[in-house]
Amino acid sequence: MCSHYEGPTPSQLAATFGVEAAQGKLDLWPGYIGPFLRRSMNSDEVKGGEGGLEALMGSFGLIPSWSKDTKIARRTYNARSETVGEKPSFRNAWHRAQHCIIPAAAIYEPDWRSGRAVPTRIARVDGEVMGIAGLWEEWCAPGTSQVLHSYTMLTVNADSHAFMRDYHRPEDEKRMVVILPRGLYRDWLEASVDTSADFMRRYPADRLAVVERP
Template sequence: MCSHYEAPTPHQVADAFGVALFDQGRLDLWPAYIGPFLRHPDGRAEDDESPAAMEVMTGSFGLIPSWSKDSKIARRTYNARSETVAEKPSFRHAWRHARHCIIPAVAIYEPDWRSGKAVATRIARADGELLGIAGLWEQWRDPSTDQILHSYTMLTVNADDHDFMKAYHKPQDEKRMVVILPKGSYADWLTARPEQSAAFMNQYPADRLAVAL
């Protein structure tokens, strides 16, 4: 599971994804911090012929469902398990309505316990390009201010047999990894219909990841 990652600068996102520049504060992100995500321009997939364009948004890292009374839930909803996302109350609306997004990242941080102590390890693409992490987005209206806040979560899959990611987290714990999309599937993910979502829930090849200093 990923609760800590490094976001790209606005210029990096604009160059990599062909979107407009945007305002971004901190780049070292934890749950409930504000970060960038990319989605289909109208926020949803219309049909299989939708254009490949995307827009950048900013929102809370940690999905806030529309029924939530406050935004504190974001501290617990930063990852969504692909095996249960369709049933979990916090995520099922976004999943069933194909509110797909891509979370750009320079690197993610995971704990390496092989020494017996947790060592935060920075993991990136081996080729140095940005990670494009599959996620879901939502919008929530703050009942106290009537303001709209967007939010997002990272989708995850089991990684017990993954040659790279199985080294992370405690030895007795299930191994998980975020769903990293191949660049060639970005547009397909953003425009996929709800019944097509599960096909994207795959492990990223181990040889394409590396520990980054």
């Protein structure tokens, strides 16, 4: 599971995805506002990138339309791929194939091998920005018409993953976010609900590494 990640800078976002977004917080936690990418909806409120992508700012933690407030984002930042279609918080976005990509320069996970939690920065070996598979939603505060976007990261089991199995408490199930290969970005954003599960794969262990923050 991932509750803390490092967002990309505007220059990293432009170089990787060809889109623009405002500079926001780089250290992102549930409830913080960060960038996510989806297929262009031809909205005048965002700047479209090449290839029909658009970048929006939203809450890290999915806020379903029925929620009374935004506090739920503290619990909905990750969605288990095995049950995402059944859980009330996520099923609308899943069944409507509201796919998005969450760009991340790195993710942070606790390494418990020393007997205590050591926050560890994990990035792609090649230094590229990660494209994490996610779902997006729209929410309006009761009695208003102001839209707040939100997103969640999809996760898969990592008990036998050669890299990610070393993170989280020894007695807990190991999970990891779904990091998409760059060649599948477009396919994921355009995938139907019937094919969404095909993308729920573990990223190769040899393409991830512990990297110190620049």
